[in-house]
Amino acid sequence: MNRMTLDQFEDALEEIGYITERDDRIALTAFLATELGKPLLISGPAGVGKTEIAKVLSQVFGAPLIRLQCYEGLDETKALYEWNYQRQLLKIQMSQDKLKEEDLFSSDYLLPRPLLQALVNPEKSVLLVDEIDKTDSEFEAFLFELLGEFQVTIPEMGTIRAQEPPIVVLTSNGERDLSDGLKRRCIFLNVEPPSVNKEVRILRKKVADLPERLALEVARAVHILRGRLSLNKVPSVSETMDWAKALLVMGKNDLDPAWVEATLTLLLKSQDDVDLFYREMGAERLLFEASKLGQEERHAHGKQS
Amino acid sequence: MLMENNPERVSELDRHLVEFAQLLRSVGLKISPSEISDAAQGLTILGMADKNKVEAVLQATLVKDARYIPSFQEAFRAYFASKEQKEVWQKETAEKASQWQGQLEQARQDLRFQGNELEITEEQRAVYASLPENDKQRIKDFLDKSAQGTKSGIPVDHTYQPMVERVLRGSLEYWRKRLNEDDPILSPGSTDALLSEVERALREREADVLSRDLKKISPEEWPEVTRLIRRLSQRLATQVTRRYRADHRRGGVEMRATLRKNLRYGGVLVERSYRSRRRARLKIVLLCDISGSMLKYTEFIWQFIYGLSEVVKGIKTFAFGEALIPLSGQLKKEQTFEEMVKETLKISGKEWGGGTNFANALLTLQQAFPAALAKQTLLIIVSDGQTLEGEKAAALLEQIRRHVHEVLWLNTLPKRRWQETPFVQAFLPSCQMYECYTLSHLTQILKQQF
Known part of the structure; x- marks a missing residue:
């Protein structure tokens, strides 16, 4: 893999359609992690595009993406390797006399799981350890050797070192605190929901034929919802896209209160949040606040120029 | 590179990085040498011409928790400020420090009995120094009068000094609570100009409801806080049902x-x-202190009980002051939870306020509600630990701990006050005690514990 400069990296992101801004520092931090050869730990609320960063890195570097989805109770047999017990048993039955113990504990009988796959892959890969905060602290400690040295130790076989150290991306929703040991080994990136400007760019890139005016109104309204109401679940970028697509399909060029109410459930996915919206804001107020935000943006823009 | 260098040839960059890391450590960040090394390497790769890039590299390598980003931003702003600005801060801090030293010295001179310096702590002297002039005068008058007093016609001598000291300590303790219960009244900020500036800026940022003391939250902000507490309780509830004992x-x-x-x-x-x-579903038993010392947290306790009862099924709630009051009554038709609790309190003849006897409450809990204390029970106590019969209560809590899954104590008293509060130390071995007087504490506890 050829080394890149930061500018080239940013261009590559642009080319594959991933939108970043200077202020979000996503490009710089991801670039830094790859250059330092350190795992990238990404935190932030659900739906801001943490997992997407790993996918994008895989595209930029042309490296396969190997994904480990974490959950409570995940252990090394699901994450690292497991012995192919049935195959070992067959081997024992077939050659009972001539069999040596080391014959049974060779790579032929090893079932590599995502972590080991990423290590033994002869080419560079991107290893995504998604939602690391869902696992327990023992599993986190188990990852230290992999994240620090890019190697794992299998008691029966010895240490396996990465042929080509993978680019490791870990994501966390911050459900629980990660250990200091894990954090120390990583480069850290906190991703916040996108700014209005960035979300407009994302919408226009991902939703074909979306008029700029509608994109702006949608992004501003979602920005207000995220910031002003303490919702149980803030709308994610993909939900904003769904909303914009729905409005486009309905032939809308701008937002009006009736349509906001009709399509609200695309953004707010729990009855509590919907109730909160009607109690504290309502569609008309939302649009009023969104247009006020637009005026403020124009005002700030006018001052700058 | 940073770690490989000969100590005598430490580069200017390395020196700055180490100093900057020290500043970050003093505002609470944990930074290891390997992270400083990462920062140095990162700066070598990306250069130092662009301040924004430098900040991004340092943040990515030195800050590993989103909570500390504001502290980092303030530290970065202060550390990389212009030389002139730093000199101004230096001067201001030095002035403040010398002014404060003067006040403390004056306090030392004022607080004497028949010319002898009184044996009180530095913090108590600081409390005196922070008092308004007329209150200081009142204390001085008291000391003067005591020094000139007589007993049975004989003038008092130095043997009366311990008595005077006791009275004075009591009075200063009262003032400490009135002035500011939570923050230590010592020097006005650090003597280090940069640290002092970062601390000042962070205090200003503390307008955020999450980090403000729950008793200082204004009524207009409560709906917002209520929602936050409900959301946290919801998280607690889902975690409790999802979590199982890690066998x-x-x-x-x-x-x-x-x-x-x-x-x-x-x-x-x-x-x-x-x-x-x-897989074991935990049963939550909530024990809330409603005595006089907890009055300031009434609203928090209401919301916590209400939020939790709304989302966790089968939760058993008890309030306690001098006695134990079960609150898990049946809701009557069209009765809100709050009305039910108020009615229960009325029936039991108890109201908010009054004394605390935690031992009494625990004993009743053990004897009248033995089923509530099972192996699957997570006992959550919300109290400041100020109680009568503390030793007996600690012994009972120890017994209870052996029968339940875990005892969590959310203490509304700041951690640094635990030492001086009688019995908090005695409760510590029998429970997981956390300071919990801001929403950010509650969030942290849930993150660590569940």
Whole structure:
């Protein structure tokens, strides 16, 4: 893999359609992690595009993406390797006399799981350890050797070192605190929901034929919802896209209160949040606040120029 | 590079990085040498011409928790400020420090009995120094009068000094609570100009409801806070139902099931069956202190009880002051939870305020509600630990701890006050005690614990 400069990296992101801004520092931090050869730990609320960063890195570097989805109770047999017990048993039955113990504990009988796959892959890969905060602290400690040295130790076989150290991306929703040991080994990136400007760019890139005016109104309204109401679940970028697509399909060029109410459930996915919206804001107020935000943006823009 | 260099040839960059890391450590960040090394390497790769890039590299390598980003931003702003600005801060800090030293010295001079310096702590002297002039005068008058007093016509001598000291300590303790219960009244900020500036800026940022003391939240902000508490309780509830006791992973092979499964292979053990991990739903028992000392947190306790009862089924709630009051009554038709609790309190003749006897409450809990204290019970106590019969209460809590899954104590008293509060130390071995007087504390506890 050829080394890149930061500018080239940013261009590559642009080319594959991933939108970043200077202020979000996503490009710089991801670039830094790859250059330092350190795992990238990404935190932030659900739906801001943490997992997407790993996918994008895989595209930029042309490296396969190997994904480990974490959950409570995940252990090394699901994450690292497991012995192919049935195959070992067959081997024992077939050659009972001539069999040596080391014959049974060779790579032929090893079932590599995502972590080991990423290590033994002869080419560079991107290893995504998604939602690391869902696992327990023992599993986190188990990852230290992999994240620090890019190697794992299998008691029966010895240490396996990465042929080509993978680019490791870990994501966390911050459900629980990660250990200091894990954090120390990583480069850290906190991703916040996108700014209005960035979300407009994302919408226009991902939703074909979306008029700029509608994109702006949608992004501003979602920005207000995220910031002003303490919702149980803030709308994610993909939900904003769904909303914009729905409005486009309905032939809308701008937002009006009736349509906001009709399509609200695309953004707010729990009855509590919907109730909160009607109690504290309502569609008309939302649009009023969104247009006020637009005026403020124009005002700030006018001052700058 | 940073770690490889000869100590005598430490570069200017390394020196700045180490100094900057020290500043970050003093505002609470944990930074290891390897992270400083990462920062140095990062700066070498990306250069130092662009301040924004430098900030981004340092943040990515030195800050590993989003909570500390504001502290980092303030530290970065202060550390990389212009030389002139730093000189101004230096001057201001030096002035403040010398002014404060002067005040403390004056306090030392004022607080004397018949010319002898009184034996009181530095913090108590600081409390005196922070008092308004007329209150200071009142204390001075008291000391003067005491020094000139007589007993049975004989003038008092130095043997009366301990008595005077006791009275004075009591008075200064009262003032400390009135002035500011939570923050230590010592020097006005650090003597280090940069640190002092960062601390000042962070205090200004503390307008955020999450980090403000729950008793200082204004009524207009409560709806917002209520929602936050409900959301946190919801998280607690889902975690409680999802979480199960982390027994030994996979629990080992279960022979009986394995043999049964493999009968079809003629007894050859092709498939294995494992003992599954024990899933245990925790039962929450909530014990809330409603005595006088907790009055300031009434609203917090209401919301916490209400939020939790709304989302966790079968939660048992008790309030306690001088006695235990069960609150898990049946809701009558069209009655809100708050009305039910108020009615229960009315029936039991108890109201908010009054004394605390935690021992009494625990004893009643043990005797009248033994079923509530089972192996699956998570006992959550919300109290400041100020109680009568503390030793007895600590012994009872120890007994209870042995019967339940865990005892969590959310203490509304700041951690640094635990030492001086009688009995808090005695409760510590029998529970997991956390300071909990801001929403950010509550969030942290839930993150660590669940």
